[in-house]
Amino acid sequence: MTDDPTPRRDAELGAALRALAVPEHAPDFDARLKQRLERERPARQRSNVISFPRLPFPKLTIAGVAAAAAAAFVFFGLQGADVRQVGSEPATAARITARMARALASASSLTGRLTIRNRESELGGVHTMRWTFALDADGNFRISEAGEAGALIFLAAEGREVSYGADPVYGDRRGLAPGPPDQGPSDSILQRDLGSIVRALAAARDVRVAEVTHQGKPAWLLRAPASLRLVIPEDPTDRIAVTVDKATAFPVRIVETLRGRFVSEVRFDRLRVDDLPAGTFRPTPPAGSRPDASDVGFRRVSLEESASVVGYAPLAPSWLPEGFARAETAVARLTDPTALGQNPVSRDVVSTAYRRGLGRVIVTTRLVGADASAWRDPLALNENVGERGEPFRFGDYRGELAVRAGDVPHVWGLDDRLVVTVSGDLTRAELIRVARSLAPLRR
Amino acid sequence: MDDALQDAYVKAYVGLPAFAGASTFGTWLYRIVYNTCLDELRRRGRRPVLVSAEPPEEPAAGPDPLAAIEHAADLSRALGGLGPELRAAVLLVDAEGLTYDEAAAVLGIPAGTVASRLNRARALLRPALRGEGGDPR
Numbered sequence: 001m002t003d004d005p006t007p008r009r010d011a012e013l014g015a016a017l018r019a020l021a022v023p024e025h026a027p028d029f030d031a032r033l034k035q036r037l038e039r040e041r042p043a044r045q046r047s048n049v050i051s052f053p054r055l056p057f058p059k060l061t062i063a064g065v066a067a068a069a070a071a072a073f074v075f076f077g078l079q080g081a082d083v084r085q086v087g088s089e090p091a092t093a094a095r096i097t098a099r100m101a102r103a104l105a106s107a108s109s110l111t112g113r114l115t116i117r118n119r120e121s122e123l124g125g126v127h128t129m130r131w132t133f134a135l136d137a138d139g140n141f142r143i144s145e146a147g148e149a150g151a152l153i154f155l156a157a158e159g160r161e162v163s164y165g166a167d168p169v170y171g172d173r174r175g176l177a178p179g180p181p182d183q184g185p186s187d188s189i190l191q192r193d194l195g196s197i198v199r200a201l202a203a204a205r206d207v208r209v210a211e212v213t214h215q216g217k218p219a220w221l222l223r224a225p226a227s228l229r230l231v232i233p234e235d236p237t238d239r240i241a242v243t244v245d246k247a248t249a250f251p252v253r254i255v256e257t258l259r260g261r262f263v264s265e266v267r268f269d270r271l272r273v274d275d276l277p278a279g280t281f282r283p284t285p286p287a288g289s290r291p292d293a294s295d296v297g298f299r300r301v302s303l304e305e306s307a308s309v310v311g312y313a314p315l316a317p318s319w320l321p322e323g324f325a326r327a328e329t330a331v332a333r334l335t336d337p338t339a340l341g342q343n344p345v346s347r348d349v350v351s352t353a354y355r356r357g358l359g360r361v362i363v364t365t366r367l368v369g370a371d372a373s374a375w376r377d378p379l380a381l382n383e384n385v386g387e388r389g390e391p392f393r394f395g396d397y398r399g400e401l402a403v404r405a406g407d408v409p410h411v412w413g414l415d416d417r418l419v420v421t422v423s424g425d426l427t428r429a430e431l432i433r434v435a436r437s438l439a440p441l442r443r
Numbered sequence: 444m445d446d447a448l449q450d451a452y453v454k455a456y457v458g459l460p461a462f463a464g465a466s467t468f469g470t471w472l473y474r475i476v477y478n479t480c481l482d483e484l485r486r487r488g489r490r491p492v493l494v495s496a497e498p499p500e501e502p503a504a505g506p507d508p509l510a511a512i513e514h515a516a517d518l519s520r521a522l523g524g525l526g527p528e529l530r531a532a533v534l535l536v537d538a539e540g541l542t543y544d545e546a547a548a549v550l551g552i553p554a555g556t557v558a559s560r561l562n563r564a565r566a567l568l569r570p571a572l573r574g575e576g577g578d579p580r
Contacts, residue, residue: 010565014537016572020519026445036453340458342478374482388551 093207096220096244100198103249103273104425105323105357109136110250111280112271114143118231118264126262137357139178139327140281141185153283154185156353159298159330161185162283172291175298177330178353179362180408181338181378181421182346183296195359195425197242197251200226200405202427214253215269218246227405228256231264237405248273298330303352303441306331310348313440314365315420320437321430323356338378344369354424361424361434368414377402378421379410394420394435401435403428411435451479473541473549477531521571525564532557533564 111134117126135141139156150165156178163186164170177184201207204224212221223241236258243253250273254266285291299309306314309331329352337343349366368375377389377400389400392411397420399413409431410423422435455475522530528550535546536557547554 008536008543009540010537010561013533013565013568013572014540016518017522017534017538020522029445029449033449033452036449037456040453040457336457340475341454342458342475376478 092209093201093222093224096209096222096249097198097201097207099249100201100244100251104194104198104359107137107357108274109134109276110271110273110358111135111276112268115267115269116231116264117267119262134276134280135358136276136281137355139353139355139360142280149286151283152186153281155281156185156328157300159296159300159328162285164283164285164289166286168286168289169292170285170289172293173296174293175295175332177296177298177332177335177349177351177364178328179351179360180410180423181364181412182298182332182349182351183336194251196228196230196405197254199409199425199427200224200228200240201242212243214243214245219252220244220246228254229405230254230256230266235263237263245271297332297335298349298351299332300328300330303329303350306350306352307441309333310350310365310367312348312365312367312418313442314350314352315363315418315438316352316441317354317363317422317434318437318439319433320354320361321356321426321434324354324359324361325356327353327355327360329353339376339380342376342380343378344371344374356425359425361422361426363434363438364421365418368417368419372414372416375414375419377412378419379408379412379423392432392435394432395438401428401431403431447480447482448476450482451476454479467545470541470545470548473535473539474551477549481527517571518568521568525567529560529564529567532560533568536561537565 112132114131114133116129119126130145132144133142140154142151142153144151150163152161152163154161154176159174159176159178161173161176162170163173179185201222201224204226207222207224210221210223212219221241221243223239225238226240227237228240229235229237237256238259239257241253241255241257242251244250245252248271250268250271252268252271256263256265301309303314303316303326306329310333314329329350331351332349333347335346335349337345347367347369349364351362351364354361354363364378379402389402389411392399392401392413394411394413396415397413397418398415399411399420401411403409408423409426409428410421411431412419412421413435414420420438422431422438426434451472455472458475522533525533531550532546535541535549536543541549543554543557546557550557552560
């Protein structure tokens, strides 16, 4: 936000500009556009089967937040936390953060309920959504809207996502990539939240720690001048309050504020670690329903096999943080463009996921094609318009490094042949080291 | 212009499922159009005239219709002579009514840079608005 109170619009000039004539479209403009959209329809349908874990509400503006928002903050900012002791304890904060990191890295599965609340408008209304979820260290997950019979299930080893509800048609997306920047599972909330909380706390300089009870259980409350932008990645926040369950060291509640006013809350409750019911990831569409099948184009292969499919040696890191191991590799000869369709079509893609507990890192390579200048950050999303990564070079690849709130940490770069991305649950230093360790896989 | 606009519409159509609703739809679409136009400029290697240099069919409001038409032609030429960055800033804020922050999101630059581009663009366009003609290039 800018605070400059000076006049912002030249009304006279604006009126004159609006009065200027704009060239008419060519007579066949509408017909040509319709033809082009028809040609794109299959790709659009492939990516449109299910999207409910994305947040469907519009951007919220910060300016002019009414008193009701402050009341909402008081309510949501204090609810559920019985503060017993408050102090500035960097050593304790560091130990808690380290425990959180270990918990995420060592868990084999996690189930629970996810509740998201965010300020809905300048008038201070609060929007609430709830899901139940389950995820495991193999990359499988299941999300169900609370109170609904349906579910969205991603099967990592198959690259398949099945989504169903009460409709007679259920979504069956196959050939999905392991994750960004290509079309992967619809898991943005879960994948982005857990690791980013730990990174933000670890990077914050003044973390205040309090002993509290949360829903009757012992917990720590960590408050820090940091920004996660968990719910609305484009909306600024300046402080976080993270409640951490002592028994599991998992974050159970994250409240974000801006200048003392409530922005959002993410809450995990009914958490169960390493206690996954049998059949959690077995899709069970309603009897008699029929699939709306689509295929994004990725196929699971071994990393070694991928070279023979794409015709070049894929890159693999010679260094990863301790505990990460290769989980799956997928290849696609041809798949949709990245960066919201603004990059060229992706050809001969190799995407490899490395996992450690519930964390993951994804390395991808694809052909540059004829016009290297046409490429921009493949992981660029609308959430981060206005923010560019910093220039970064790794090996012969020139690109950008982006570690910022509301986004998956990543680097990207290209030489005259390949576009390369590295993204995932890494600190800035780890990201740089991983990227600089990339080398062509030797056969 | 038609080709760039068609490209932008197709990109928006393909990218819509990934639109998370974190920005306004208008801002998101503006950004796609802006980037597509810049790509088109780069491909052509020259500046296209995005706004007609012809006077408007309906004269801008003013006491003297003929003078208004003449001033509009001057303004149109002056606008066409601006670089794409300055032109986009002044059209988004002054003509389309976006806030500095919204324009910054569309253009991928800080709001302060929007302000400085606006200052330069307005300084180059005001002589035409006052009927003083001139070529900003």
